[in-house]
């Protein structure tokens with residue numbers, strides 16, 4: 747199983763976004779997590795296509811684009827053209843989730859589906875075999891700097907079991923409250939991709955990323 751750190755730029759300094767992303771990439775982060783928020787599906791507004799397009803010139807790392815927007819199917823092609831390598835849709839925000847998944851695949855992109863903390867795993871029942879990754883939200887989406895919800899441990903364990911029972915080599919990404927102190931425990935629950943916002947970008951980015959990678963690899 748491949749273990750991947752995907753620092754979330756939500757906690758970066760937006761006035762120095764390119765520099766911050768380069769620092770995280772140069773320190774060894776394998777992916778860059780880009781949170782798109784529309785002020786409707788979640789209470790916050792973050793960034794859109796022009797920012798992703800500009801960042802694409804700064805690094806060739808995988809752009810892991812997490813769409814926290816209503817009806818994401820409206821914008822798939824534009825996100826792919828902007829530079830997304832993997833697009834994650836929320837099960838709660840796509841009225842026709844199966845169709846939106848097919849749209850991402852047809853656009854030549856890897857596809858993930860995310861579940862909010864209160865959404866049960868049964869939402870994945872009929873689409874799990876169609877997707878590359880499940881993103882388990884371990885905070886309620888919208889803001890960085892929140893605490894990891896401990897009840898999500900069991901959800902991650904159950905999802906890994908569900909994937910194993912189906913013989914799927916599924917990537918399980920965890921987003922929210924991930925730190926160097928809990929990353930090992932989350933890995934033990936069955937996740938293999940770790941999003942870290944404040945733990946990566948608050949303070950010394952290079953030192954933070956190296957510390958997270960070390961804790962992830964232990």
Ligand SMILES: O=C(CO)[C@H](O)[C@H](O)COP(=O)(O)O
Nearest residue numbers: 754887888890891923943944
């Ligand atoms: O999707 C998100 C918020 O909705 C962010 O990726 C997440 O909150 C990361 O921030 P932190 O690691 O500080 O919790």
